[in-house]
Amino acid sequence: MSAPLLELQSVQKYFPVSTGTLLRRKLGWVKAVDGVDFAVWPGETLGLIGESGCGKTTTSKLILLQETPTGGAIRFGGEDISKLQNQELMRYRREVQVVFQDPYSSLSPRMRVGDIVAEPLEIHTNLSREALHERVAEVLELVGLQPEVARLFPHEFSGGQRQRIAIARALATHTRLIVLDEPVSALDVSIRAQIMNQLEHLQQTLGVSYLFIGHDLATVAHISHRIAVMYLGQIVELADSLELCTKPLHPYTQALFTAALPSHPDQRHEKVTISGEVPSALDPPSGCRFHPRCPHAMPQCARDPPVSKEAAPQHAVACHLY
Amino acid sequence: MAALLRVSHLQTYYSSFGGARVVKAVDGVSFTLGEGETIGLVGESGCGKTTTCLSIVGLLPSAARVVGGSIAFAGEEITTKRPREMRRIRGRQIAMILQDPMASLNPLFSIYTQVAEPAYYHQAIRGRPLRQRVQELLRSVRIPSPAVRMREYPHQMSGGMRQRVVGAIAMAGGPKLIIADEPTTNLDVTIQAQYLEVLKDIQQESGVALIFVTHNLGIVAKMCDKMAVMYAGKIVEQGSVRDLFRSPRHPYTRALLGSMPKLGSKDPLYAIPGHPPNLAQLPSGCAFHPRCPHTMPQCVSQEPEDRYIGANWTAKCWLTDQQAQEEYVSAIA
Numbered sequence: 077m078s079a080p081l082l083e084l085q086s087v088q089k090y091f092p093v094s095t096g097t098l099l100r101r102k103l104g105w106v107k108a109v110d111g112v113d114f115a116v117w118p119g120e121t122l123g124l125i126g127e128s129g130c131g132k133t134t135t136s137k138l139i140l141l142q143e144t145p146t147g148g149a150i151r152f153g154g155e156d157i158s159k160l161q162n163q164e165l166m167r168y169r170r171e172v173q174v175v176f177q178d179p180y181s182s183l184s185p186r187m188r189v190g191d192i193v194a195e196p197l198e199i200h201t202n203l204s205r206e207a208l209h210e211r212v213a214e215v216l217e218l219v220g221l222q223p224e225v226a227r228l229f230p231h232e233f234s235g236g237q238r239q240r241i242a243i244a245r246a247l248a249t250h251t252r253l254i255v256l257d258e259p260v261s262a263l264d265v266s267i268r269a270q271i272m273n274q275l276e277h278l279q280q281t282l283g284v285s286y287l288f289i290g291h292d293l294a295t296v297a298h299i300s301h302r303i304a305v306m307y308l309g310q311i312v313e314l315a316d317s318l319e320l321c322t323k324p325l326h327p328y329t330q331a332l333f334t335a336a337l338p339s340h341p342d343q344r345h346e347k348v349t350i351s352g353e354v355p356s357a358l359d360p361p362s363g364c365r366f367h368p369r370c371p372h373a374m375p376q377c378a379r380d381p382p383v384s385k386e387a388a389p390q391h392a393v394a395c396h397l398y
Numbered sequence: 399m400a401a402l403l404r405v406s407h408l409q410t411y412y413s414s415f416g417g418a419r420v421v422k423a424v425d426g427v428s429f430t431l432g433e434g435e436t437i438g439l440v441g442e443s444g445c446g447k448t449t450t451c452l453s454i455v456g457l458l459p460s461a462a463r464v465v466g467g468s469i470a471f472a473g474e475e476i477t478t479k480r481p482r483e484m485r486r487i488r489g490r491q492i493a494m495i496l497q498d499p500m501a502s503l504n505p506l507f508s509i510y511t512q513v514a515e516p517a518y519y520h521q522a523i524r525g526r527p528l529r530q531r532v533q534e535l536l537r538s539v540r541i542p543s544p545a546v547r548m549r550e551y552p553h554q555m556s557g558g559m560r561q562r563v564v565g566a567i568a569m570a571g572g573p574k575l576i577i578a579d580e581p582t583t584n585l586d587v588t589i590q591a592q593y594l595e596v597l598k599d600i601q602q603e604s605g606v607a608l609i610f611v612t613h614n615l616g617i618v619a620k621m622c623d624k625m626a627v628m629y630a631g632k633i634v635e636q637g638s639v640r641d642l643f644r645s646p647r648h649p650y651t652r653a654l655l656g657s658m659p660k661l662g663s664k665d666p667l668y669a670i671p672g673h674p675p676n677l678a679q680l681p682s683g684c685a686f687h688p689r690c691p692h693t694m695p696q697c698v699s700q701e702p703e704d705r706y707i708g709a710n711w712t713a714k715c716w717l718t719d720q721q722a723q724e725e726y727v728s729a730i731a
Contacts, residue, residue: 127586234673264442264674265613269657269667276666291587294616298659298667321662335591337616339660341639350588353556 080115087148123300173246179238190226236267407467438618441628558589637711
């Protein structure tokens with residue numbers, strides 16, 4: 077087996093919280109990401125799923141080098157990305173790209189589509205004008221748009237087409253990993269399937285890896301090979317997508333599945349087992365962070381934080397039940 | 399059972415440039431809703447779902463007007479009512495829950511004031527009974543310790559709690575019909591599931607009828623008895639949720655169901671080609687024909703009418719028409 081493309085090792089990100097303007101008093105830390113381990117392999121889609129405030133987006137920012145981790149290490153192709161400099165740093169930024177949720181705010185309304193897609197190429201390569209145009213036309217065609225649209229402005233496109241432009245921009249620099257931060261949740265249902273099929277097709281032809289962040293279980297499960305379930309800054313379960321769907325082990329994952337909407341009215345309804353809301357990351361519960369909402373909580377859960385272990389082959393879960 | 403709401407051939411048009419340009423946002427929509435029933439109004443953005451609902455509550459923007467058809471609520475025609483009469487219906491008989499609870503709650507008033515308002519005006523409750531009523535309402539939407547929470551302001555509550563407050567406000571006037579316009583779009587999955595359970599409980603306790611506007615077919619499968627699929631201002635298929643999920647007749651319904659990812663299945667999704675049409679320049683014939691996998695010549699030239707598939711099940715599609723289909727088959731052969 078080859079080496080993982082991206083590897084996170086007990087990555088932490090703490091944000092300080094302070095009060096007052098003159099006499100700043102430190103209140104504590106928000107542990108947005110607290111000991112996250114996972115790996116993305118070449119050509120693989122890893123789904124990262126969790127509720128708002130669980131640290132999904134902070135994790136993606138750490139990977140994109142928009143934040144520096146408080147602890148732990150992120151390796152890309154074996155190299156620690158916090159130690160990259162100059163040329164190597166530029167190479168990393170070229171090979172790792174991002175597609176955001178809202179294609180209405182992630183494309184500059186004052187730039188033509190061709191310039192938007194060409195911008196990363198201008199920064200990262202020294203292609204001639206003609207070669208640049210050729211590459212732009214090539215990636216636009218890859219995502220199912222006509223090369224002629226390069227002359228147009230983003231407002232002339234629908235949401236789905238804009239998301240295609242954002243994907244084209246992410247692909248332009250021969251990218252190896254794309255962080256997809258809820259790329260379909262702002263789109264209409266009929267367009268969602270188009271974009272998801274397109275993403276799958278691009279992966280098959282180009283071998284690019286995806287980190288697919290989302291909160292809709294069915295969508296993430298459909299596109300991902302493996303899924304990591306995140307809760308309050310920690311990965312509570314990581315397994316093959318189909319295995320996770322058929323045999324969720326962690327009570328939180330199980331709760332997510334009972335909360336998921338049925339795909340057919342005849343589908344059996346289980347009563348929602350999860351109550352309450354995600355606690356504040358400023359003051360996370362002791363022991364297992366899920367214990368105040370967990371239907372199976374034991375005395376041990378409030379005391380000791382569970383360690384992630386392999387409950388089944390390729391199926392890691394952090395829970396005292398296993 | 400008498401229908402609580404009967405919408406027939408409703409047409410709501412937006413006109414601009416002094417009527418030089420007309421957008422037919424709702425064009426001949428008919429459906430009925432019995433007491434305590436739930437209907438899901440499904441479709442993509444811009445298909446006329448919200449305009450249909452705004453026509454019912456009489457809150458259309460100034461550019462839009464109901465130009466045809468009728469809306470009968472509890473046997474009374476409401477499209478011709480004057481604003482003053484509508485104010486007595488809105489809140490008391492028909493309530494609405496909007497998508498964004500942050501925008502539909504006033505940040506300057508306490509939860510108590512906002513929940514009490516409909517009960518104060520529509521049911522003339524005052525003083526201590528009003529306070530009790532507010533607590534009762536907050537309890538009915540499962541807000542813990544209502545006596546404390548009612549003194550709080552919207553910013554002190556989480557998104558899920560705020561949306562529950564909006565639900566309590568909707569219930570405050572004792573309505574017979576609640577229109578919920580994408581009520582859970584901004585909520586997390588577990589919070590959404592909790593909120594939907596709350597709505598179901600409220601409905602069982604009070605027997606209120608619900609119109610669910612959504613593009614999420616999962617919500618329809620979970621919550622609704624009937625569903626109506628809208629496309630380009632028209633209902634292309636409607637019937638019971640079971641029938642439509644089991645054997646959808648209109649290609650658009652089939653396509654929507656096929657494009658929905660299912661848990662535990664990796665089967666490729668059906669992607670509907672193209673994108674929703676511009677309502678100002680609709681395609682000829684059946685508006686869905688440019689995106690339909692079964693287009694026949696008739697679809698381009700002539701608009702299909704409603705055809706009955708079952709007792710309460712209609713579809714607007716030439717495929718359901720025997721003669722049209724035979725002609726098509728013989729034309730190919």
